[in-house]
Amino acid sequence: MSLAFVRRHVLTVWSLFFFGYLLLPIAVVAAFSFNQPRGRFNFTWEGFTWSNWTHWNAIPGIQSAVELSLEIALIASILATGLGTLMALALVRYGFRGRATTNFIVFLPLSTPEIVLGASLLTLFLNFSTPLGFWTILIAHVMFCVSFAVVTVKARLVGFDRHLEEAAMDLGANEWTTFRKVTLPLIAPAILAALLLCFAISVDDFVVTYFVAGPRVTFPIFVWGAARVATPPQINVIGIGFFVIAVTAMLANVVLQNRRAQRA
Amino acid sequence: MGFLHQRRGLAPYLLLAPGMLWLAAFFLVPLGFLVYQSLQSGNIDFGYAFTWAWGNYWSAIKGYRGEFERSFEYAGLATVIALVVSYPVAYWIAFRGGRWKNLLLLFIVAPFFVTYLIRTLAWETILSDHGFVVRLLTDIHLVSPGGRVLATGTAVVAGITYNFLPFMALPLYVSLEQIDQSLVEAAGDLYASKWIAFLRVTFPLSLPGVVAGTLLTFIPAAGDFINAQLLGSPTSHMIGNVINSKFNELIDYPAAAAMSFILMAIILGMVLLYARAVGTEKLTG
Structure with missing residues (x-):
C-alpha cells in the first residue's frame, strides 16, 4: 500500500481496522473452543480437539x-x-x-x-x-x-x-x-x-x-462463577454456538430484505 | 388504532396500564426501597433498622471517593475513545456502504451475541502477559520489558471501550444516514471545502447521534464492574465493584444502597446537564 493509496482510502482502511478490532475477541473465543487446555484455565494454546464441541455439556x-x-x-x-x-x-x-x-x-x-x-x-x-x-x-x-x-x-x-x-x-x-x-x-x-x-x-x-x-444459575452467572476457579473451553463452545445461531438468523434477514427490495 | 373508540378517553390508559404497573412495581418502588435501605443502620447479625442514618452517605463519599472518581474517569475516557474510533466507521457505512450497509451493520452488532463475560474473558487472553499484544507493545517500547497490560487501568478502559462500542456506533450511523446529501452538496457549491462542509453541515446534523451514543456508552460504563474485576486489579476498581461486593459478599446493605443511590443521582444529574448543554429537549422522545 503506497502512501497515496492510504490517504485516498483512509476511511476504508480505518473501518477495516475497526472491524478487525471488533471481531478479534470473537476469533479468539472461537479458536480456544477447540483448545485442549492442560490446566484449569483456557488461556494458552495447547492443541486442537473436537471434543469440547462433541461434549459441550460435560461440565x-x-x-x-x-x-x-x-x-x-x-x-x-x-x-x-x-x-x-x-x-x-x-x-x-x-x-x-x-x-x-x-x-x-x-x-x-x-x-x-x-x-x-x-x-x-x-x-x-x-x-x-x-x-x-x-x-x-x-x-x-x-x-x-x-x-x-x-x-x-x-x-x-x-x-x-x-x-x-x-x-x-x-x-x-x-x-x-x-x-x-x-x-x-x-x-x-x-x-x-x-x-x-x-x-x-x-x-x-x-x-x-x-x-x-x-x-439459580443462568449461563452468564455460570461463566462468572467458573471464571474464578477455571475456564473450561465448553464456555467458548456455548458462546460461539449462540453467536453462530444469531448471526445466521440476521444474515438470513438481510438476504430476505435485499431480495424484497429488489422485487419492489 | 381506535378499537376502543367508544371510550376514547380511557383507551390510552388501558393500553399503558399493564406495562406502567410493571415499571412502577419493579423499577420505581424498588428505587424507593433503595433509599429506605440506605438510611438504615445495624449489622448482618442483628439485622438493619431504619434510623435516618445519613452517615451512610457521608462515609460512602469519604471512604470511596477514589472509586467514584475512577468510575467517571474511566467511563469518560472510554466514551471519548469510542466516539473517536467509531465516528469514521459510522460515516463510512452511511455514505460509502451502498448495498452492503445492512451487512456491515450486522458486523457491528455481531460481537454482541457472544456473552459479555466471554468477550471480556477473551480480552483477558489477548492482553495476557505472554500474549502477542504485550509482546508487540514491548517491541515498540510502549511497555517496558517485563511490564504488563493486564491488571492495569489501561486494560479496564480498553475493555469498557470495546464492550460498549455498538452503543456508540449504531446511533451515530442512524443520525448520519438520515442526512440529506443535497445539503452537503450545496455547501460544496458555495465553495466550502470538504472539511468545512463536514464541520459546518454534516457534523452538526449528526449531533443527535453523538448525544445518544455518548449517553448510551457513558451510563452503563460508569456503573460497570465486570471489566475492572476481570481485566483490572484492586487499584483500578470502580464504584460498581464496591457496590457489588458490599451487596453480594459483605452483606452490608445500607452502605451499598447509599452508594448505588449516589451513583444514580450523579449520572442523572450529568445526563440532565449534558442534555441542556447540547440543547436536546427531545432526549426522552
Whole structure:
C-alpha cells in the first residue's frame, strides 16, 4: 500500500481496522473452543480437539444453566414485547394527560446503570422476604426489557401511514378487524425486532440477574462463577454456538430484505 | 388504532396500564426501597433498622471517593475513545456502504451475541502477559520489558471501550444516514471545502447521534464492574465493584444502597446537564 493509496482510502482502511478490532475477541473465543487446555484455565494454546464441541455439556451444571437462560429469555421477551407494544400504541396514537411523564418513566430505566437496577430490586425483594429464584429473575428481565420494546415499536409506529387504517374502515371493516388485518401486519416487523432484541438482552444479562438470582444459575452467572476457579473451553463452545445461531438468523434477514427490495 | 373508540378517553390508559404497573412495581418502588435501605443502620447479625442514618452517605463519599472518581474517569475516557474510533466507521457505512450497509451493520452488532463475560474473558487472553499484544507493545517500547497490560487501568478502559462500542456506533450511523446529501452538496457549491462542509453541515446534523451514543456508552460504563474485576486489579476498581461486593459478599446493605443511590443521582444529574448543554429537549422522545 503506497502512501497515496492510504490517504485516498483512509476511511476504508480505518473501518477495516475497526472491524478487525471488533471481531478479534470473537476469533479468539472461537479458536480456544477447540483448545485442549492442560490446566484449569483456557488461556494458552495447547492443541486442537473436537471434543469440547462433541461434549459441550460435560461440565456439571452447564446444561441446566443454558436451559434456564433460554427459558427466562423466551418468557421475558414475549411478556416484555406484549407490554411494550401496547404502551407504544398508546404513546404514539393518543394525546393524553401524563404522556410526557410516561415517556420519561419509560426512558428512566434505560438511563440507569444496571447495577442500580439490580441493587434496588434486591432491596425490594429483601424487604418483602421474597425467595430469590426463577420468578425474581423473570420479573427483573421483563422490567429491563420493556423500555427497549417500547422504543423499538414506537420507532416503527411514528412512520406509520394512518390512511391505510382509514381506508379499511371506509371499506366497512370494524375497528378490531382493522387492527388485526391492517395495523398488526404493518407493525409486525417491529414487534419481531423487539422480541429478538429483548431475547438477546435477556440471554446476555449478567449484572441484574446476579443480584436477584439467589441460588439459580443462568449461563452468564455460570461463566462468572467458573471464571474464578477455571475456564473450561465448553464456555467458548456455548458462546460461539449462540453467536453462530444469531448471526445466521440476521444474515438470513438481510438476504430476505435485499431480495424484497429488489422485487419492489 | 381506535378499537376502543367508544371510550376514547380511557383507551390510552388501558393500553399503558399493564406495562406502567410493571415499571412502577419493579423499577420505581424498588428505587424507593433503595433509599429506605440506605438510611438504615445495624449489622448482618442483628439485622438493619431504619434510623435516618445519613452517615451512610457521608462515609460512602469519604471512604470511596477514589472509586467514584475512577468510575467517571474511566467511563469518560472510554466514551471519548469510542466516539473517536467509531465516528469514521459510522460515516463510512452511511455514505460509502451502498448495498452492503445492512451487512456491515450486522458486523457491528455481531460481537454482541457472544456473552459479555466471554468477550471480556477473551480480552483477558489477548492482553495476557505472554500474549502477542504485550509482546508487540514491548517491541515498540510502549511497555517496558517485563511490564504488563493486564491488571492495569489501561486494560479496564480498553475493555469498557470495546464492550460498549455498538452503543456508540449504531446511533451515530442512524443520525448520519438520515442526512440529506443535497445539503452537503450545496455547501460544496458555495465553495466550502470538504472539511468545512463536514464541520459546518454534516457534523452538526449528526449531533443527535453523538448525544445518544455518548449517553448510551457513558451510563452503563460508569456503573460497570465486570471489566475492572476481570481485566483490572484492586487499584483500578470502580464504584460498581464496591457496590457489588458490599451487596453480594459483605452483606452490608445500607452502605451499598447509599452508594448505588449516589451513583444514580450523579449520572442523572450529568445526563440532565449534558442534555441542556447540547440543547436536546427531545432526549426522552
